[in-house]
Amino acid sequence: MRRLLTIATLLFVGSLLLAALPAAAQDASEVTLTMWTHDGLYVQFFNARALEWQERYPDINFTFEFEVVPSVFDKVLGNLAAGEEIPDLLGIEQGSFPRFMQGGIIESKFLDLTDLLADDYDLIVEGRHTPYKYQGRVYGVDSSLCAVVYYYQPSIFEDRGLSVPTTWDEYLETGAALAEEGIAMSYITDHGGMFMMYLLQRGGAIFDDHGEFVLPDEENRTIAIEVLNLLREGLDSGAIRYVPSAEVWGPAIMNAYREGNLVGAIMPDWYSDYILKPQAEDMAEQFRIGRMPVWDDGTGHKTSVWGGTGFAVAKENENAQFAWELLQYTYVTLENQIKRYEEIAYYPTMAAAFHDDRIVGLSDPFYAGQKTGEIFAEIVDDVPIWYQSLFRRTFELQMAAELALFFDGAVTADEAIDNIVQYMEDEIAFAE
């Protein structure tokens, strides 16, 4: 026992001493830039750009510490509450942006980029500014357009002499035919953001440009119920498959693709390199990208939108200026927006890039050489705009629960919408 204690004490004191060693004195020409995010592709892309960018300052020796941090927003908010330092650059996933709107954290701790973007502001599509707006000012630069397309396996259609559906009616019809063989066209899950994706395409809205909850309005309510009923019809016929959120991004889906009982997915641009390619290397050349089906009555949009990560700059950090410059170089130049598409397939947000030869002419071997940029170029002018709200996350989380009940047949579309509206009104009243 005594010997153990001695060893423990030694270890303990030793570890304290090690930790207490003063950090190497910061030389004026030594600059360390830090970044936290949840997606390794951003780290990869920023690292590559940072090496080029640092040439601007030949006298400064830069160190770049860009990291994927698990539960990154919990950690950053905890640090802010404690007055601890946060990284220079933070990739804020749009679904978590409302957490930073609480109490105006985003305004008090992060750089207002509206004026810094200057002329570039208008070069980026407005729909990629709104998710990162707080009181009319922009605090994040998005990583991709997040326009929605249909990823599918053409052979399943070809083998049966079917054509790729372009409207929802066709989609359900083709799906019902395939369902008889146990094949589904695509899948949905109990995720509020995914519901919003379908809703936005139909022209509906959850929040307006002031962040007010407008789902209860007559028009939006009608659209929401129509969208739910569309999904219901697909679920009932087997054209659309329900996958619980626990399995939605993982291998279960990839296996379904492999076994040929799932055609594809209606998903945003990031689905390609973040989800599909890394898990389906063995299925290279089997997939194509097509357009999302549109509503038959001609209303709504050609595509929809879901997701996004806006990079924000910590205002109080010593190197905020450098961080902003790097962000500007990496995300707000035409050249690098194109590189981003070439390297990690995150579609540009600057309108000038959409029709650039290097985007529309790029052929992707994974999609058997398909020029995927062409598909996006057809729809980029019609990406719906949505607005951020303090209560958006609250909505998404509870909507997920209502969706699970709805998909299960436990509630009707009307009841699901009534329930979520009731819940949201209680939550909004409580927050006042």
Added chain:
Amino acid sequence: MVQAAMTRGREARGGGGFQQHKLAPYAFISPFYVLFAFFFLAPSLIALVLSLFRWDGINDPRFVLARNYGRLVSDKVFAQVATNTAIYAIASLLIVLPLALVLAVLLNSKSLRFSNVWRAMYFTPVVTSTVAITLVFQILYSRDTGLLNAPLIYLGLEPIYWLGDRSWAKVAIIILIAWRSTGLLTIYFLAGLQSIPEELYEAASIDGASMLQKFFRITIPMLRPIILFVSIIVLLSSIQIFDEPQILTQGGPANSTMSVVQYLYERGYTRLRLGFASAVGTVLFATVFILSLLQLQWYGVFRKED
């Protein structure tokens, strides 16, 4: 010299000794209370006070009296997560605990060969990393490709939607809890079983007692302190369960697997309502505290002879 000897003598008789004998216990327990007061009591009191405030963690807190508690009572999601948590606790106490006790007795059996090997095998779930093993279970529970459904699919039966069905998802969580904690609880019981004198069993055998009689008349009464300890640990850990539903199902589908602590964490951190989360925590604490006191009372811990 004489004085010292007398003191020693008095102490030995357990009589009115003082100094060491009286002060020692306080010295022995003090490290806990010092650490507790500084690192846990203070933050808990802060949380208790915070439950009367609205606080986002960064701006100044605002006093709202019982409003957080009011919302808690009116939120149907809270009622749901409280029910889920109660189900986890009951399942742990009524299924996992007896299972572990029986298993410990079996593993302790003299006629069991290679018992060390089996013990080690039962213990392995305890040592695997939570994050990794939950991932493994996600694969095992997968509806179409999971190992658990493989026999059903093979027999042409409808596969179970382990993580997609509201009731089965709870069962999936309980299976994971049972898998992870049975081995651990077995360890406590095994260690306890070592302290039961072999002679008791021998005497009982001579009297012609059956296995079951020995189990209920010797094993259980002799293991009382350990059973008490284990049941309290089980109650505490199952009521505070967080990791398993968080990683396996994120509380879904339709909040059917969400536990109270997950609710607390989600409300507190993802919605930045630290005051509200503190109210949840306070209610949770009060519930567990009362339940445990009842449990201790029931086992007679506060009786004088203890």
Added chain:
Amino acid sequence: MGERFGQRLGVVALHVVVISGALLTVAPIAFMIYSSFKTTTEIFTLPPWLPPAEWSFKNYETLLTTWHFTYWYANSIIYAGVVTVFVLFFCSLAGFAFAKYFFRGKNFLFIILIGSTMIPFQLILIPLFILMSRIDWVNHPASMIIPWMAPAFGIFLMRQYIQAVPSELMESARIDGASEFRIYAQVIVPLVRPGLTTLAILTFLGSWNSYIWPLMVLRGNEVITLPVGIATMRSQATASQIPYGEMMAAATLVSVPVIVLFLMLQRYFISGLTIGAVKG
């Protein structure tokens, strides 16, 4: 004859039950280890028992070369080891006091002790983290050790074990003139080895597996612990592959030392308390 046959049947049944349960218990872990030799695609190919096309240690290699795995490993071992040593000392000492002494306020103090285990950690996470920040312990090893040195559950556990030690042994030691601390060190400690072993394993594991706290207080790829590291791997999706295979390899390596530790300490369970007491 019949009775002996019945006994034999019982022994066989005992083995069948114990062994099948044991196999069931290890199955997910076997699956994990088996998977660590497969590529990600193979892991998710049905049926799951198909062997990999090529048995290789590639996942292990990648794990050790592309991730800071060795750092995570070393950090976890140091924290878990140091915490365990302190916990063994403080908890057995306090457990001894609660089991064998009568003192003023004992019931009250004991209720506080029990009550302290009921504080949901998530409740105090932010206040405690703010406290760490105030005393400059963020990203400092002390935050991983000092608050965790005397957990109430450990004291409770030791109290339960020490209660079973006959009090007469203490009395005779006192007559021999032993100080209270010496009674603890020389009479009690040797007799509660099974309890101490249990506590050591559990504490080591608790520290080894803890996730939220190290996630909050530690920063940097080289100072984090294993669970945080594995979670990092999980949330990391590089263009090439989501590293399921490597994660399975990591999980395998995470489990090995604790299994070894358990095997090493297991013999202490067997040396019963009563034997010790007779010898003592």
